[in-house]
Amino acid sequence: MEKFYITTxxxxxxxxxxxxxxxxxxxxxxxxxxxxxxxxDTFFLAGTAEHGSKIxxxxxxxxxxxxSFADEMSAKFSTAWDVLQITNxxxxxxxxxxxxxxxxxFFLKLKxxxxxYEGEYEGLYCIGHEAFIKESELVNGVCPDHKTxxxxxxEKNWFFKLSExxxxxxxxILSLELVVAPExxxxxxxSFIDQGLEDIAISxxxxxxxxxxxxxxxxxxxxxLDELFNYCTAVGYGTDTEKFNxxxxxxxxxxxxxxxxxxxxxxxxxxxxxxxxxPKKVFAHGFFTIDGQKISKTIGNVIDPIEWATKYGPDxxxxxxxREVPFGxxxxxxxxxxxxxxxxxxxxxxxxxxxxxxxxxxxxxxxxVIGEAQLWKTSDNIDELIENYKFxxxxxxxxxxxxxxxxxxxxxxxxxxxxxxxxxxxxISTQILSCLVTTSTHLQPFMPEVSRKILEHLKKxxxxxxxxxxxxxx
RNA sequence: CGCGGGAUAGAGCAAUUGGCAGCUCGUCAGGCUCAUAACCUGAAGGUUCCCGGUUCGAGUCCGGGUCCCGCAACCA
Numbered sequence: 047m048e049k050f051y052i053t054t055x056x057x058x059x060x061x062x063x064x065x066x067x068x069x070x071x072x073x074x075x076x077x078x079x080x081x082x083x084x085x086x087d088t089f090f091l092a093g094t095a096e097h098g099s100k101i102x103x104x105x106x107x108x109x110x111x112x113x114s115f116a117d118e119m120s121a122k123f124s125t126a127w128d129v130l131q132i133t134n135x136x137x138x139x140x141x142x143x144x145x146x147x148x149x150x151x152f153f154l155k156l157k158x159x160x161x162x163y164e165g166e167y168e169g170l171y172c173i174g175h176e177a178f179i180k181e182s183e184l185v186n187g188v189c190p191d192h193k194t195x196x197x198x199x200x201e202k203n204w205f206f207k208l209s210e211x212x213x214x215x216x217x218x219i220l221s222l223e224l225v226v227a228p229e230x231x232x233x234x235x236x237s238f239i240d241q242g243l244e245d246i247a248i249s250x251x252x253x254x255x256x257x258x259x260x261x262x263x264x265x266x267x268x269x270x271l272d273e274l275f276n277y278c279t280a281v282g283y284g285t286d287t288e289k290f291n292x293x294x295x296x297x298x299x300x301x302x303x304x305x306x307x308x309x310x311x312x313x314x315x316x317x318x319x320x321x322x323x324x325p326k327k328v329f330a331h332g333f334f335t336i337d338g339q340k341i342s343k344t345i346g347n348v349i350d351p352i353e354w355a356t357k358y359g360p361d362x363x364x365x366x367x368x369r370e371v372p373f374g375x376x377x378x379x380x381x382x383x384x385x386x387x388x389x390x391x392x393x394x395x396x397x398x399x400x401x402x403x404x405x406x407x408x409x410x411x412x413x414x415v416i417g418e419a420q421l422w423k424t425s426d427n428i429d430e431l432i433e434n435y436k437f438x439x440x441x442x443x444x445x446x447x448x449x450x451x452x453x454x455x456x457x458x459x460x461x462x463x464x465x466x467x468x469x470x471x472x473x474i475s476t477q478i479l480s481c482l483v484t485t486s487t488h489l490q491p492f493m494p495e496v497s498r499k500i501l502e503h504l505k506k507x508x509x510x511x512x513x514x515x516x517x518x519x520x
Numbered sequence: 521c522g523c524g525g526g527a528u529a530g531a532g533c534a535a536u537u538g539g540c541a542g543c544u545c546g547u548c549a550g551g552c553u554c555a556u557a558a559c560c561u562g563a564a565g566g567u568u569c570c571c572g573g574u575u576c577g578a579g580u581c582c583g584g585g586u587c588c589c590g591c592a593a594c595c596a
Binding site: 101231404 | 522523532533543544545551552553554560589591593594595596
């Protein structure tokens, strides 16, 4: 692989970062770090989606103009990612000038493609929402939020002929030119396409806080499409051809399973219409429940990833989320479960092994150093697991090594060997230290800080008793 | 019959192409003292949701049923 372009969705700034957006971003960061370590030219994009009437409304409520509201909210995301040690190469905001310009070019090209036409959209309009509402959302015929009956409204819109793209999308997905993963998501998309695609409206009338449609002043661009195009903007679409050609197409869009239709159907169809290559892969991860319950503000069980990161450390949050739930599936999390991982896997497992071996070495063989070439032998292929997004398995495998280390200390009674047979002591200790070095090396994309601490400590000229990596919390 | 996912030990989850049902936590018993009250060993604990079929052999494949959960695209 020569280059690796990976993206997270750009998050909607109507709310602060939550555990779900942190999860996607952490997973993307693991892959970005992994490929960077392998010497692959990696471009990792994150960002925020800032247009839409909801933002205008929220800004108004907060007594701010939309742009300063957006500035404030967007900053919460970029700081959150800093806290979580995310190494994105760029952070794009849809209210940036570069994006408006790129989107403008994109829509003009789209118009030239002949795949758009003027039409009429008819739907149920809720005055309270100031937006169209789906019939399926109604409760007893009224809007559940405003308790009012929506009106049937017609408005002029521009449409994209998505309906023409079913066969070609299907062909690209089946031929793996566009990989949709995991398998169950691919099946979902294929059956969705088989049900027949409908044309979509690409513009809205009078929408607040949205980009204008270049050729029709009365219309604004449907924010979803404006947002999808961020993936092109950030690598220089229309401004930096060299950069664009280098990184396009995207190697991996990492998304939540709720937005796969936008990424696997609408987005590739739009790209085909303007003559660009489709993404190579869209991977959808699952959703969390907390103690078996759906995460919801109403229930009040939302988790702030920054709170966890502050309390336990960013590496711990990264480890927990990727270890606890098989990537791609739904899973259940809670602070209790995090604490179990913290004390079990991290403090008692990895942390304790480092403590005991460094204490033993300092005490019985202070001159022992670990050479560069000494790597613990293992046939387990962590790289393969990471490249197949089996993060939980990769971590489980590494913790088998940690368990081996703890067992080796016990079985060889190192605390006795240190007094009776220094040569044998050094032999076993070197193996255990190498095991730690190997583990930490492979752990780097997941737990960069912890990995760095261990490696720095073990590669010093003199090995000394290490401070606890994971001190008791509370 | 809209589409899709799931049901396995007290809890949470694994089990290539069908081949002795495993792991972590918890529980019980023992060992150790280097270590962050940490570590190691052993044990108990299962009608793999139900009914039927294919097979030498089914958690896995086929048919039927029950119960959960997502999605069903113009809020993002």
